[in-house]
Amino acid sequence: MERTRWGRLATGFTIAGAAVMVSPAVVLAQEAGGSFITSNGAAWLGGAIGAGLAIIGGGAGIGRIGGSAVESMARQPAAAGQISTAMIITAAMIEGATLFAVVVGMMAVLKQ
Numbered sequence: 001m002e003r004t005r006w007g008r009l010a011t012g013f014t015i016a017g018a019a020v021m022v023s024p025a026v027v028l029a030q031e032a033g034g035s036f037i038t039s040n041g042a043a044w045l046g047g048a049i050g051a052g053l054a055i056i057g058g059g060a061g062i063g064r065i066g067g068s069a070v071e072s073m074a075r076q077p078a079a080a081g082q083i084s085t086a087m088i089i090t091a092a093m094i095e096g097a098t099l100f101a102v103v104v105g106m107m108a109v110l111k112q
Contacts, residue, residue, distance in 0.1 A: 044109050051105030058098030062091050 069087040073080045 043111060047105040047108030047110075049105075050108065051102045054098050054101030054105060058094055058101075061094045065091050065094070 065087055069083050072083050076083075
């Protein structure tokens with residue numbers, strides 16, 4: 001139930017943000033003859049959204065790994081050492097993939 005509520009809230013914020021981005025006030029605030037978004041602006045927007053999604057995904061993955069590891073240790077305390085080692089290795093791999101995705105997103109933002 002909690003996950004559904006957060007999903008609806010995130011969807012609402014996404015729709016509200018999209019509505020603000022395409023509202024007439026934003027379009028009319030530009031210079032005459034200009035396009036809605038330039039190629040440089042699209043790169044910035046795409047890179048920023050990509051980096052943000054990578055951070056969200058990495059955080060969700062590491063949180064799920066930590067929660068599962070703690071639950072496993074509570075059920076079988078004798079295997080806590082092996083579970084901790086596997087958890088740290090997996091979390092480091094997710095962190096590395098997340099960092100790579102953020103760097104790629106920032107390269108898209110900072111390209112000249």
